[in-house]
Amino acid sequence: MTWIEPSKAIKDFSEISGMIGNAEVRNWQDRKGKVVGYFCSFSPQEIVMAAGMLPFRMRGTGSSGTELADAFFSEVCCTFPRHCFNQALNGEYGFLDGLIVTNGCDHLRHTYENWKNADIGTPFLHMLFRPSRCGEEMAGLYRDNLAILKDELEKHFEVDISDQDLLNAIRLSNRTRKLQRELYELRKAESPPITGAETVSVMVAGTAMPRELYNERLESLLSALDGSERRMDEGSAARLMVIGACNDDPHVCNLIEESGGIVVVDETCFGSRNIWQDMDEGGSDPLGAIAKYYVNERPSCPRILGDHDRRADWIIDAARAFGVDGVVGQALVACDMYASEFYMLKPKLRDAGIPFLQIDAEYVPAFTGQLRTRVQAFIETLG
Amino acid sequence: MSKKETVQKKKKDAEIFKELKEECEAFFAKKEIELMEAMEKADPILGGTNSVIPELCTALGIASWFTAALQLRAIGSEMGPELIDAGTNLLGSNFMCSLQRAGIAMMENDLYPTPTMIVGTNSPCDAVVMLGQMLLNHPPWKEIPRFSLDVPYQKSEERMDYFAGQMREFVSFVEDHSNRKLDMDRLREVCEEANQAYQLMNEFQELKRSLPCPSEWNWGFDAYTIARILAPGTTEATDWVKRLVEAAEIRVKEEKGIDGVDEKIRYVWFDVLPSFSEKLFPRMEKEFGAVLIMDMFAYNPPWTLIDTSSEQEMFRSFARRFQTDDPMVRQAMATMEMYTGDIHRIVHDFSIDAVILPTHRGHKDINAAVKIIRDMCKHIDVPFTTIGCDMFDERFMSVDQIVEKMGIFFESAGLA
Numbered sequence: 001m002t003w004i005e006p007s008k009a010i011k012d013f014s015e016i017s018g019m020i021g022n023a024e025v026r027n028w029q030d031r032k033g034k035v036v037g038y039f040c041s042f043s044p045q046e047i048v049m050a051a052g053m054l055p056f057r058m059r060g061t062g063s064s065g066t067e068l069a070d071a072f073f074s075e076v077c078c079t080f081p082r083h084c085f086n087q088a089l090n091g092e093y094g095f096l097d098g099l100i101v102t103n104g105c106d107h108l109r110h111t112y113e114n115w116k117n118a119d120i121g122t123p124f125l126h127m128l129f130r131p132s133r134c135g136e137e138m139a140g141l142y143r144d145n146l147a148i149l150k151d152e153l154e155k156h157f158e159v160d161i162s163d164q165d166l167l168n169a170i171r172l173s174n175r176t177r178k179l180q181r182e183l184y185e186l187r188k189a190e191s192p193p194i195t196g197a198e199t200v201s202v203m204v205a206g207t208a209m210p211r212e213l214y215n216e217r218l219e220s221l222l223s224a225l226d227g228s229e230r231r232m233d234e235g236s237a238a239r240l241m242v243i244g245a246c247n248d249d250p251h252v253c254n255l256i257e258e259s260g261g262i263v264v265v266d267e268t269c270f271g272s273r274n275i276w277q278d279m280d281e282g283g284s285d286p287l288g289a290i291a292k293y294y295v296n297e298r299p300s301c302p303r304i305l306g307d308h309d310r311r312a313d314w315i316i317d318a319a320r321a322f323g324v325d326g327v328v329g330q331a332l333v334a335c336d337m338y339a340s341e342f343y344m345l346k347p348k349l350r351d352a353g354i355p356f357l358q359i360d361a362e363y364v365p366a367f368t369g370q371l372r373t374r375v376q377a378f379i380e381t382l383g
Numbered sequence: 384m385s386k387k388e389t390v391q392k393k394k395k396d397a398e399i400f401k402e403l404k405e406e407c408e409a410f411f412a413k414k415e416i417e418l419m420e421a422m423e424k425a426d427p428i429l430g431g432t433n434s435v436i437p438e439l440c441t442a443l444g445i446a447s448w449f450t451a452a453l454q455l456r457a458i459g460s461e462m463g464p465e466l467i468d469a470g471t472n473l474l475g476s477n478f479m480c481s482l483q484r485a486g487i488a489m490m491e492n493d494l495y496p497t498p499t500m501i502v503g504t505n506s507p508c509d510a511v512v513m514l515g516q517m518l519l520n521h522p523p524w525k526e527i528p529r530f531s532l533d534v535p536y537q538k539s540e541e542r543m544d545y546f547a548g549q550m551r552e553f554v555s556f557v558e559d560h561s562n563r564k565l566d567m568d569r570l571r572e573v574c575e576e577a578n579q580a581y582q583l584m585n586e587f588q589e590l591k592r593s594l595p596c597p598s599e600w601n602w603g604f605d606a607y608t609i610a611r612i613l614a615p616g617t618t619e620a621t622d623w624v625k626r627l628v629e630a631a632e633i634r635v636k637e638e639k640g641i642d643g644v645d646e647k648i649r650y651v652w653f654d655v656l657p658s659f660s661e662k663l664f665p666r667m668e669k670e671f672g673a674v675l676i677m678d679m680f681a682y683n684p685p686w687t688l689i690d691t692s693s694e695q696e697m698f699r700s701f702a703r704r705f706q707t708d709d710p711m712v713r714q715a716m717a718t719m720e721m722y723t724g725d726i727h728r729i730v731h732d733f734s735i736d737a738v739i740l741p742t743h744r745g746h747k748d749i750n751a752a753v754k755i756i757r758d759m760c761k762h763i764d765v766p767f768t769t770i771g772c773d774m775f776d777e778r779f780m781s782v783d784q785i786v787e788k789m790g791i792f793f794e795s796a797g798l799a
Contacts, residue, residue, distance in 0.1 A: 074742060074750040074771070076478065081751070103536055106509045106715075110751035113719040117755050127718065132505035132512075133533040141535065141545055302513070305505055305531035308520050334478045334747065340513030343474055343487070344520045360476055 009221040010198050017204035017248070020061055020092050024209035028054050029095060033210075034157060036098035037122075039084075039108055041269040042130050042301075043100050044146055044290050046173050046279070049211060050165035051153050056096070057207030057270070059248045060084045060363055072114040073107070078334045079363040080246050081111040088120050098124030098156070100149065104303060105337055124156045133305050134296050143291035150287065166286035170279045172211050179218045180206070180275040186225055187264045188322055193225040196242065196263020197250035203271050204248050237262040238382045241319050244268050244330035245301070245338055251365045252330055259376045265322040267315050268330075273299045302341035311341075312348045319354050325382045326355040328375070333360050355382060397642065399630035400599075406623055407605050410613040411456065414448075418496045421446035427561035430498030432515035433506065433712075435532060435553060436701045437615035438577050438689075442570040443563045448496055450514060452612050454486045457494065458658045458775050467776050480745020481775040482658075483510040490514075490521055497524070500560045502553065504532040507711035510745055530556045534706055534716050546702040547695075567694055573616035574689040574697060580610040581686040583624040588683040590631045592733055595640025596649065596674050597631040600664035603681020604656050607710070640674065647672030648798045650737040651729050653756075654679050654746065655711070657774035662782045667789060671799050673737075677729050680710045684725065719752055723759040730765050736798055737766045739789070743774040766796035 016022045025035060034053040038045065045055035060083030066073075069086035087093055099122045101112035112127045129145055131138035150161055183202065186193055194202075202221065206214050238261045242253060247268040256263055266272050277298045280289040299314055300307045319327060327349060331338035342358050349356045357378040359371055421428050429440055429447040440447040457466055463485065470484030471477045473491055477484070489495055501524065503515030519529045532549050535542040558565055584606050591598055606624050614620040640646045652675050657663060667673040677683065686708050690696040707713055714722045726738060738760050742750055749756075753769055760767035770788060773779035793799035 072751070072754045074753060074769075076744050077747055077751045106748035107751050110719070110748060113752060113755055117719075117758070129536040131533045131535070133531055137545070137548065138533060141542075144541070302516070303505075305503060305512070305516065305533065306519065306529065308516060331476075333476075336479045336483075336509040336513050336747070339474055339476050339479060340517055344517060347522065358475060 007221070007224050009217060009224055010194070010201065012217065013205040013221070014198070014201040014250075016209055017201045017250075018061065020059070020087065021095050022208055024213065025054070025056065025095060028210055034097040035095055036100060036124070036153075037093065037096045038100040038102075039081075039111065040102040040104040040130075041274055042104070042294050043102055043128060044149070044294060045207075046166060046169040046290050047146060047150055047153065047161065047287075048100075049169035049172060050161045051157060051159050052165075053097070053153075053157070054210055055207070057204075057248075058084050058093075058099075059204070059246065060087060061248065062092075063087050063364055072118065073110075076334060078105075078107040078332050080332055081107045083363050085111055085114060085118075088115065088122075089118060094121070096122050098122065098126070098153070100126045100128050102128045102130050104130075105335070107334070124153070126152055131295060132303060134300065134307055136296075139288070139292045139295040142295045143288050146287055146291055163284075163286050166290070167281065170281055170286055170289065172215070174278045174281060175215050176206060176211060176218070177275045177278055179215060179222060180272075182222050183218070183225075184265065184272060184275070186222075190323075192262065192264055193228050195257050196240075196253035196266070197257055199263070199266075200247065200250040200253055200270070207270065238325045238379045239264045239323050240379075241315070241322065241324045241327045242266045242268060242271075242330060243315060243327060245332060245335060246270060246363070247330055249363075249365065251368075252328070252359075252361070252371075255368065255372055256328060256375055256379075259372060260379045261375070263328075264324060265318050267299070267311075267318065269301060272318070273301070302337040308341070308344055312345055315345070316348065316352045316354065319349075319352075324354065326357065326378065328378070329356060329358045331358065331360050333362055396630045396633040399626055399633075400602075403602075403605070403623060403627055403630070407609065410609050410619075410623075414613050417446045418448060422496055427500065427563070428496055428498045429500045429502065429557060429561075430495060431502035431518065432511050433502065433504045433532075433705075434612055434615075435502060435504065435705060436550060437611050438570065438573045438701075439554060439557060439565070441614075441616040442573045443557065443561060443565060445557075445561050445563065446496075448498075449612070450486050450495070450518070451482065451511070452608070453495060454482050454489065455658065457489060458482060458485050463658065464776065464778060478744075479513075480508070480510040480743070481773050481779075482745065483514045485775070486514045487517060490518060498527060500557060501527055501529045502532070503529070504534055506534045507709075507715035508746065508748055510747075528556070528560045534712065536716050536718075538707055538717060538721075543699055543702045543706070546706060547698040550698050550701050550705075571691045571697070574691050574700075576618060576621060577610070577616035578688040578691075580616075580621045580624045581688055583621065583628050584610060585683075585685040587624065587628050587631055588677075588681065588685070590628070590635050591676055591683075593635045593638075594649075594734060595638075595644075595646035596676050597634035597640060599641050599668075600652075600656070600660060600675040600678075602627060602631075604678065607680045611709075641668060644668040644674065645672045646674050648736045648793060649674055649676045649734055650739055651676060651726060651733075651735050652678045652739050652741065653682075653726055654741045654743055654749065655774060656680065657741065657743075657772070659777045659782055663785060666782065666786050670786065671790065671793050673789070673793065673799075676733050676735060679714070682710060682725060683729060683732070684708075715748055719755050722752065723756060726756065727759060727763060730760075730763060735765060737768070737793070737796060739792075740767070740769045741774055742769040742771050744771070744779065745773070745775075766792070766798065768792045768796075 063083035068089040466485035469488035
C-alpha cells in the first residue's frame with residue numbers, strides 16, 4: 001500500500017514538527033517574542049499565551065544520543081527526558097526564555113532538578129505541581145499553583161496578564177481544539193484523507209509555533225482535505241488506534257502504515273487527549289477555568305489516581321467510533337505508569353473484543369526491524 | 384567497672400538485642416494472625432499501598448496491611464525469585480521495581496488478604512503508585528470500596544491543610560465501610576502512646592552519633608517496622624523500642640560498638656534496605672569495619688510527634704508526618720533540597736565517612752538525581768559512590784559483587 005503524495009500544508013507542518021528550533025520559532029524570536037517550554041500536556045499553555053509568549057512543548061526530536069545527559073540520569077531512566085536533557089546540555093534548547101516542568105513522573109520531576117543544577121542558562125525555570133486526583137478541592141489547589149506561576153511569569157518577564165488576556169488565550173486554544181477535532185472527524189472516513197503519521201506531525205506542530213498562525217494553516221489544510229480526492233491508492237488497510245505517552249515522532253505510525261495498517265485515532269499526550277473537551281470561556285474566573293479543565297475536564301493520563309475506568313471507557317468508545325480493528329499501545333521503556341496502565345487496560349479491551357498489541361520502545365527509534373515484525377504479525381492477525 | 388561487671392553488662396545488652404530480634408518475629412506473627420482472624424470472621428480489613436494513618440486502625444480495632452510489608456516478607460522467602468519472575472511475565476517487562484513486580488504476582492495469586500477497603504496514594508514512587516492503581520482495578524476486587532489520596536508536593540502550611548482535609552475524608556471512608564465510629568478520645572490515647580515510641584526512636588537515632596556506633600544495621604528499620612507498621616500506638620511497640628534504647632545505651636556507656644566489629648568506616652546507605660541485607664551488611668562490618676549508620680528508613684531528622692491538643696491539630700500532624708516524615712515519601716514528594724539536605728545533615732551529625740547510593744534499578748527517581756547528590760557530596764568532601772543493584776533480586780547483582788565494589792570504593796577513597 002502506498003499513499004498519494006501529501007499536500008504542501010502537511011509538508012509544512014512536518015517541517016515544523018521535524019526539528020526543535022524550527023523556522024516559526026526563529027521568526028517569533030526575530031520579532032523579539034519570548035518562548036517558554038513546557039514538558040507535560042497538563043501544563044497551562046493558555047497562561048503563557050496570555051503573557052504574549054510562545055508555549056513550546058518539549059521533545060527530543062533529532063536527538064541521536066544521551067552521552068551528556070547520562071551523567072545526570074542513569075540507564076534505568078526513561079529515554080524521553082534523557083534525550084531532551086541531552087539536547088539542552090548541547091545548547092539546542094538555548095532558544096528558550098523559560099521552562100515549566102510538572103511532576104508528571106519520577107523522571108520528569110528530576111528533569112527540573114537537573115535543569116536547575118546543570119547551569120543550562122534558561123532564564124526562567126518553574127516547577128508546577130499538579131494534583132494527582134480529580135476533584136473540586138484539587139482544582140482549587142491547582143488554581144493556587146497556577147496563580148503562583150502567573151505571578152512569577154509577570155515578575156520575571158515584566159508583563160501583566162489580565163483576565164481578558166487569559167480569556168483570549170482560552171478562546172484561541174479552544175479554536176485550535178475545534179479545528180483539530182474536525183481533522184480527527186475526517187479520519188472516521190472509510191478511506192481517510194490523512195495518515196496517522198501525518199496527523200502526528202500536524203498535532204506536534206501545534207505545540208511548536210504561534211497559535212494564530214497554526215490555526216490559520218490548519219484551516220487551510222482542512223479545506224484542502226475536505227472532499228479531496230486524496231485516498232489510499234490500493235487495498236483496504238487495518239484501522240488502528242495508537243495509545244501511549246509522548247508519541248511526538250511519526251515513526252511508530254509510519255511503521256504501522258508501512259505494514260498494512262492505517263492509524264485513524266490516538267489517545268496520546270501529543271494527540272487527541274488535548275482536543276475532545278473545550279475550556280470554559282464564559283466564567284468570571286479564567287484562571288479557575290484553566291485549573292478545572294486540566295484537573296477535572298480533559299481526558300486524564302495514568303498519573304491521575306482513580307481515573308483508570310474513565311480512561312478505559314474513553315479508549316473503547318473512541319475505538320468504536322472510529323471503526324478501529326485493533327489498538328497499539330506504545331510504552332516507553334522504563335515507564336512504570338504506562339506499563340501498568342496497559343496491564344490494567346488489556347482485559348478491558350479483550351472483554352470489548354478489541355485486539356491489543358503492546359510495544360515497549362525507546363524514545364528515539366531503535367530496533368525497528370523487530371518492531372516492524374511484531375506490528376506486521378499483529379496486523380495479519382486482524383485479518 | 385570491674386571486669387566481672389563488664390562481662391555481666393555485655394551479656395545484658397546482647398541478651399536484650401537477642402530478645403528484641405525474637406520479638407520482631409512475634410510482631411509479624413501476631414499481625415498475620417490478626418489478618419487471618421479478620422478474614423475468618425469477615426471483619427473489616429484495610430489494605431493498600433500506604434499506611435496513611437497507622438494509629439487509625441489501632442484506634443478502630445480493625446486489621447490492616449500494606450503492600451510493601453507483605454512483599455518484603457514474601458520476597459525474603461524462598462518464593463521471592465519466583466514471585467519476581469511471575470510479576471515480570473504478567474507485566475511483560477522487567478524495568479519496574481522488582482518488589483512491585485512481586486506485588487503484581489501476589490495480587491494475581493491471591494497472596495494479599497482480601498481487603499474490605501483499599502487505599503492508594505500518589506506516593507512515594509511511580510511503581511508503588513501504579514501498584515496501588517492495579518489493586519484498585521484488580522477485577523476480583525472491583526466492588527471493594529476504594530480511596531485515593533493526593534499527597535501535595537509543596538511543604539507549606541496551606542498544603543498541609545489540603546492534605547489534612549483528605550485525611551479527614553479518609554477517616555470518614557474507613558468509618559463508613561467498617562461500620563465503626565471513631566472515638567476521638569481513643570484515637571488521642573493511641574496517638575499519645577505512639578508519640579512515646581516515636582520519641583524513643585528519636586532517642587535511639589541520637590545514640591548512633593556515638594563513636595563507635597552502638598547499633599547493627601537492622602535496628603532502625605526494625606523499630607520503624609514495629610512502631611509504624613506492625614503495632615502502631617500500642618504499649619507493646621513502645622516497650623520494644625524502649626528496650627532497644629536501653630540496649631544501645633549500655634553499649635554507649637561502655638564505649639563499645641557492634642560485637643566483634645572494629646568500626647573503621649561509618650557510612651550512609653541512603654535508600655531502602657535490600658532483601659539480602661542479612662548477607663550484605665554483616666560482611667561489610669566484618670571485611671571492612673564498615674558500619675551502616677543510617678539508611679532511609681532509620682534516618683534522622685527526628686519524627687515529629689502528633690499534636691493531640693485538638694482534633695484539627697491531630698489531623699495536621701497526621702498530614703505532616705506522612706508527607707514530611709515517612710521515609711521515601713519525604714524525599715519523593717519534595718524537591719531535591721530535601722534529599723540532599725538530609726544526607727548533608729546526617730554526614731555532619733553522625734560523623735559519616737562515606738555516602739553510598741545503592742541506585743536500585745527500580746528507583747527511577749534517585750537514578751535521575753545521582754549527579755546532584757554526587758556534587759553535594761563532593762562539595763562537603765565526603766566520598767560517594769553508587770552501586771546499581773537490584774535491592775530485591777540478588778540475581779541481578781550478587782552480594783559478592785556488591786562487596787567487591789565496596790572494597791574497591793573504600794580503598795580508592797582512602798578509607799580502607
